[in-house]
Amino acid sequence: MRLLLVEDEIRTNEYLKQGLSEAGFVVDIANDGKTGLHLALEQAYDLIVLDVMLPGIDGWTILRHLRESLTGRHTPVLFLSARDALSDRVHGLELGADDYLVKPFAFAELLARIRTLLRRGPQREDDxxxxxxxxxxxxxxxxxxxxxxxxxxxxxxxxxxxxxxxxxxxxxxxxxxxxxxxxxxxxxxxxxxxxxxxxxxxxxxxxxxxxxxxxxxxxxxxxxxx
CATH class of the missing domain: 1.10.10.10 (Winged helix-like DNA-binding domain superfamily/Winged helix DNA-binding domain)
Known part of the structure; x- marks a missing residue:
């Protein structure tokens, strides 16, 4: 399965890509919102892990464009963010996110949430x-x-x-x-x-x-x- 990771913290990107790759996923990364939006619209991903605060285009905007497009309408999206206010989490879910994980987080929890989303996704492939x-x-x-x-x-x-x-x-x-x-x-x-x-x-x-x-x-x- 192929994932897109959109995160502007380089060390976090590298850490998560290594862990997800070892878990069996192929991972593409983007360090800014513009690149993340381009990849999300042009490539077919099984799931997108998306930071909220990004340079150029924020995660809210990326998700809005994704849900309006034919290619990304049903792609599961998991938000990562240091913004832990209830209003932020509600906003992300109302925009069409499938899950919202607050930083800092344990990698094991992120992996479990990704696998859960992939199992229940509308276009889930056979297990x-x-x-x-x-x-x-x-x-x-x-x-x-x-x-x-x-x-x-x-x-x-x-x-x-x-x-x-x-x-x-x-x-x-x-x-x-x-x-x-x-x-x-x-x-x-x-x-x-x-x-x-x-x-x-x-x-x-x-x-x-x-x-x-x-x-x-x-x-x-x-x-x-x-």
């Missing part, structure tokens, strides 16, 4: 992905094949999640690198191919049979083939 005997629980971050537990690294789990969510769709190496590694793909690196090879080996340990297939000159696809 459990299944292809034949391969089963992946997104929230529990567990994967099994033929009921045998797969021991995946965080990156391998994210890679498998992407492939399974886009079942039957050929994903290019550049798109996989962008979604899983949050980086631009360099044709001179084989990071995607190496990761796919390791993931295939782990998936096929309990049960033989390929579910991830290479498509020559195009990329990779996850699907059951007869």
């Amino acid at each position: 459990v992905l299944v292809i034949n005997d391969l089963r992946l629980n997104v929230l529990a971050r567990t994967a099994t094949r033929n009921d045998a537990r797969l021991h995946l690294s965080g990156r391998e789990f994210n890679l498998l999640c992407l492939l399974m969510r886009r079942q039957g769709e050929i994903l290019s190496r550049s798109e996989i690198a962008s979604q899983v590694w949050d980086m631009n793909f360099d044709s001179d690196t084989n990071v995607v191919d190496v990761a796919i090879k390791r993931l295939r080996q782990k998936i096929n340990d309990p049960v033989p049979g390929q579910l991830i297939h290479a498509v020559r000159g195009m990329g990779y696809v996850c699907e059951l083939r007869s």
